[in-house]
Amino acid sequence: xxxxxxxxxxxxPRGVLWAEFIGLFIAAPIAMAVLLPAQMMFSxxxxxxxxxxxxxxxxxxxxxxxxxxxxxxxxxxVVTGFTLITLLIAVSVVFKFVPEAFLFLPxxxxxxxxxxxxxxxxxxxxxxxxxxxxxxxxxxxxxxxxTSAAILLNAGVFSLAHLMxxxxxxxxxxxxxxxxxxxxxxxxxxxAMAVLLHSIAGWIIFTVGLGVFFYSGNVVRPF
Numbered sequence: 001x002x003x004x005x006x007x008x009x010x011x012x013p014r015g016v017l018w019a020e021f022i023g024l025f026i027a028a029p030i031a032m033a034v035l036l037p038a039q040m041m042f043s044x045x046x047x048x049x050x051x052x053x054x055x056x057x058x059x060x061x062x063x064x065x066x067x068x069x070x071x072x073x074x075x076x077x078v079v080t081g082f083t084l085i086t087l088l089i090a091v092s093v094v095f096k097f098v099p100e101a102f103l104f105l106p107x108x109x110x111x112x113x114x115x116x117x118x119x120x121x122x123x124x125x126x127x128x129x130x131x132x133x134x135x136x137x138x139x140x141x142x143x144x145x146x147t148s149a150a151i152l153l154n155a156g157v158f159s160l161a162h163l164m165x166x167x168x169x170x171x172x173x174x175x176x177x178x179x180x181x182x183x184x185x186x187x188x189x190x191x192a193m194a195v196l197l198h199s200i201a202g203w204i205i206f207t208v209g210l211g212v213f214f215y216s217g218n219v220v221r222p223f
Contacts, residue, residue: 012060014143021140024052025157033163038216041164052131059139067134071192082180082197086204093169094209101209116206121199129195132158132178133185147186154182166221167213177201 028048032041056062094102105113136154144150155178162174177198184193205211212218 029161029163038219041216049127049131052135056135062138067191070190083200086201090204090208090210098212101212104209120202125195125198133194137186151182155179170213
């Protein structure tokens, strides 16, 4: 598949870009998962995200205005289908592995659930999408041969970023989500769709009870 996404105005040195990419998307998440105590994970994650935003800002040819491109062209059929499929999968996984967690937050902590519904898109989905979609594709995407390879690698590093939870369920869910979000941004050229679908996935995960796998207090390292 030929590349259909955004192309930078002038390329940075490939060696520098590869070094940045490895440090930001591979070394950093592995270090967080292996070396840091659980209570420090999100502080370091915030710093890494801030660094990603700075790198995106200085990427030649990138303009923040392009993130609003196609904002009004939301494909609501895709949104509906994604929501139904994600809900079905999430409920199935909960009943298979943690049935006691089903609807835990709505039942036991409705205020926290409401806060997640309000703030998750802004504080989690949006910054993650900025780093893993525009930064990845605009700054490092040209290092890869085609769109398909870029999307698969993007999903892989998105899943790796969640290694700190040490859960194969989280790894599979984030890889699948990463493929979809990356496709929305790079192939469909819609950052808004990527953020929206990511937000919906987060809402569903925490509503049905899968949030137990994304809680740092439950992290158990295999070593």
